[in-house]
Amino acid sequence: MPAGLEKSLLRFYEYLRSERELSLHTQHNYKRQLTTLAEQLVELGVTDWQTVDASWVRQLASKGMRDGLKASSLSMRLSALRSFLDYLVHQGEIKANPAKGVSAPRKARPLPKNLDVDEMDQLLDVNEDDPLSIRDRAMMELMYGAGLRLSELVNLDVRDISLSKGDIRVIGKGDKERVVPFAGLAREWVGHWLKVRGQLAAGDEPGLFVSKLGQRISTRNVQKRMAEWGQKQAVSSHINPHKLRHSFATHMLESSGDLRAVQELLGHANLTTTQIYTHLDFQHLAQVYDEAHPRAKRGKR
Structure with missing residues (x-):
């Protein structure tokens, strides 16, 4: 993974551990989701977080849908990305969070059953x-x-x-x-x-x-x-x-x-x-x- 992506992720993981004191399970979930997203960005030719904009985030969401992710799983992935990018905004590494306006599709409403x-x-x-x-x-x-x-x-x-x-x-x-x-x-x-x-x-x-x-x-x-x-x-x-x-x-x-x-x-x-x-x-x-x-x-x- 390019250093421009990995270094910021490592700092974020340390922030989750030491400052937010999240559980190991939650830390693991963040790491798993963000590692997947970073690897997808690398495949798309992105090497640093400063170049990620809303169009890149939408591409990540679209890929998740094509890969068959459920709406709930995709929502969780985008939530992890928003939290990470909020952290980068707070650290002054990026000016705005490009994932703010991108949301996962709504969960499919379960169809009610009928009697014959x-x-x-x-x-x-x-x-x-x-x-x-x-x-x-x-x-x-x-x-x-x-x-x-x-x-x-x-x-x-x-x-x-x-x-x-x-x-x-x-x-x-x-x-x-x-x-x-x-x-x-x-x-x-x-x-x-x-x-x-x-x-x-x-x-x-x-x-x-x-x-x-x-x-x-x-x-x-x-x-x-x-x-x-x-x-x-x-x-x-x-x-x-x-x-x-x-x-x-x-x-x-x-x-x-x-x-x-x-x-x-x-x-x-x-x-x-x-x-x-x-x-x-x-x-x-x-x-x-x-x-x-x-x-x-x-x-x-």
Whole structure:
């Protein structure tokens, strides 16, 4: 390694050891990351830190991505470089830190899992007639039948539900109100629940779904009950409210292919959110494009 690169690194390692008194493990991580970066700079023809600018740092980041580094690993590497270059600025060896404006790509959001239709039927095959079981099936049918968020479900009041019209007034993120339809089994089981709700609810409780204590049910209680029903119904995957919402979105999209309608039903402000949420693949988008865009249609003469 050229002396112009190595000498500054050795001083930095001593600084980490004697002044910052970092653990040996942390010192080793800094050394490993910075040695790799220095070796890459040598391959690019760089021989001293004074010539490293933002474009060089971006090249290092790009190389890390090409080498298959995870976003978290690349972020750690760039963080080590920023700390080292901050040290050089403090020592007066360079005027500014060229890595300040360069960041690693965001971590990929893990895609939520959905249940297939058979698994949903298995989960929702609850026919016990006690009030808590009726309540639980009504909650699950409504989450899957209307694609509600957990917070939206627990915040529903009795007055927000119209069985005659088959719609629900929902207050979503940012206090945005939307009206969503619900029908079929969701509508039927909410009706069953309303008939027995008085056996549990306190007289002045406005919440649609209540606990056995008579008050509005909590999000934690809903999560707990759905997980228990997943086990009781012998569904292979862990059940949580988000999974029911995601299954709604996925099944609606698979059946309709109407991304914009699914966006409205889910209450997403941006279409991009819906694309990620429903893990659309390119083939599906291409099919929608080919079938819908007038210029694409002309190409099929």
